[in-house]
Amino acid sequence: xxxxxxxxxxxxxxxxxxxxxxxxxxxxxxxxxxxxxxxxxxxxxxxxxxxxxxxxxxxxxxxxxxxxxxxxxxxxxxxxxxxxxxxxxxxxxxxxxxxxxxxxxxxxxxxxxxxxxxxxxxxxxxxxxxxxxxxxxxxxxxxxxxxxxxxxxxxxxxxxxxxxxxxxxxxxxxxxxxxxxxxxxxxxxxxxxxxxxxxxxxxxxxxxxxxxxxxxxxxxxxxxxxxxxxxxxxxxxxxxxxxxxxxxxxxxxxxxxxxxxxxxxxxxxxxxxxxxxxxxxxxxxxxxxxxxxx
Numbered sequence: 001x002x003x004x005x006x007x008x009x010x011x012x013x014x015x016x017x018x019x020x021x022x023x024x025x026x027x028x029x030x031x032x033x034x035x036x037x038x039x040x041x042x043x044x045x046x047x048x049x050x051x052x053x054x055x056x057x058x059x060x061x062x063x064x065x066x067x068x069x070x071x072x073x074x075x076x077x078x079x080x081x082x083x084x085x086x087x088x089x090x091x092x093x094x095x096x097x098x099x100x101x102x103x104x105x106x107x108x109x110x111x112x113x114x115x116x117x118x119x120x121x122x123x124x125x126x127x128x129x130x131x132x133x134x135x136x137x138x139x140x141x142x143x144x145x146x147x148x149x150x151x152x153x154x155x156x157x158x159x160x161x162x163x164x165x166x167x168x169x170x171x172x173x174x175x176x177x178x179x180x181x182x183x184x185x186x187x188x189x190x191x192x193x194x195x196x197x198x199x200x201x202x203x204x205x206x207x208x209x210x211x212x213x214x215x216x217x218x219x220x221x222x223x224x225x226x227x228x229x230x231x232x233x234x235x236x237x238x239x240x241x242x243x244x245x246x247x248x249x250x251x252x253x254x255x256x257x258x259x260x261x262x263x264x265x266x267x268x269x270x271x272x273x274x275x276x277x278x279x280x281x282x283x284x285x286x287x288x289x290x291x292x293x294x
Contacts, residue, residue: 018156019229020291021069024261025284028269030241031277037076037083038239038282039091039146044069045098069153070098073166073282075239077212078144086131086144086214093127094150113157113226120161121222124148124213131214145214149180149237153286158235162223163213166282167243169251170227171234176252179225183211231290234261238268241279245272261285 025040047064074090076083102119127148135141147164160168162180165187170177181187185208189195200206211220234255242251251268258264265283272281 018291019231019288021067021153021286021288022261023069023071023284023286024265025071025073025282026265026269027280027282028241028273028277030279030281031273033278033280035081035084036280037078037087038241038280039072039074039076039087040237040282040284041070041072041091041095042284043071043095043098066154069286070094070150071153071235071237071284071286072148072150073237073239073284074146074148074213075164075166075241075280075282076144076146077209078141082135082141082144083146085134085141087146089131089134090124090127090146090148090213093130094123094148097123097126113159116152116157116159117161117224117226120150120152120159121224124150124161124163124222125219128213128219132218135214143216145209145212145216147209147239148213151235151237151286153229153288156229158227158229160225160227162225163211163219163221164209166237166239168225169236169238169248171236171252171255172230173232174256176236176248176255178248179227180223183223184209229288231288233288235284235286235288237284239280239282241277241281242268242272242283244279245275245277245281255285259287261287 023042025042027036027038027040029036045068047066049062051060074087076087078086135144147166149162149166149168152159160179165182165184168179170179185205186195186200186203190197213219254267255264258267265285268283269281
């Protein structure tokens with residue numbers, strides 16, 4: 001499969017009373033892997049009224065003023081096509097949870113944000129159970145798993161939940177900040193002081209993940225963050241196919257030079273491929289701007 005054939009994308013641009021949102025996502029095979037086990041999702045949540053009959057001359061579908069947004073990157077792992085199935089199962093499970101269980105209308109604030117984070121932690125545990133169930137029913141898929149890095153936006157609140165070694169970053173006032181931690185053996189060693197950050201790239205265990213959705217055992221924990229957004233902020237979600245090839249400084253330089261999410265996504269994927277493209281590369285960039293005044 002060519003790199004071009006592996007690309008899928010989505011664009012969302014929605015005006016909010018507080019912030020306007022523009023997002024773009026792209027996934028690419030890279031230069032080495034024959035298939036793509038990454039998945040991504042960009043979705044909008046709205047209140048919708050579907051009118052069956054009325055005596056008034058009005059639209060059959062009416063939409064509320066509130067718009068929530070869901071952004072997700074999943075990087076599957078496992079033999080044959082198991083990784084691709086694991087990441088797809090996780091995305092579908094989270095979509096179904098969001099549609100049927102998630103209470104997404106809330107007022108911005110610390111307590112409400114914690115409630116949302118708890119709900120999405122439950123969603124990842126349900127995805128974990130779904131993957132384990134599938135691998136039990138199909139022994140050839142045993143051990144399949146996936147990373148999940150997901151963000152939910154409403155008003156000026158951003159809630160992030162995370163498992164694995166994909167990453168969430170915020171680009172604020174010209175600086176790139178990594179929000180999530182890598183759940184890997186080497187990252188744990190760095191946090192304990194047993195390994196220097198500059199030694200990770202050469203370590204033989206750098207790809208060994210310690211916390212995964214699916215895999216051979218139940219999910220250990222779900223990392224969670226609640227952030228307050230400001231106009232001009234950008235969110236970056238990506239698989240390790242990007243961060244294995246590009247340093248944080250290189251990623252920041254691209255974001256600094258290219259404010260448009262689509263153009264920045266395409267530049268980052270091209271740069272990762274130019275650096276070797278040793279893994280599938282998935283990038284989602286979301287820009288939050290001041291909404292136009294009424």
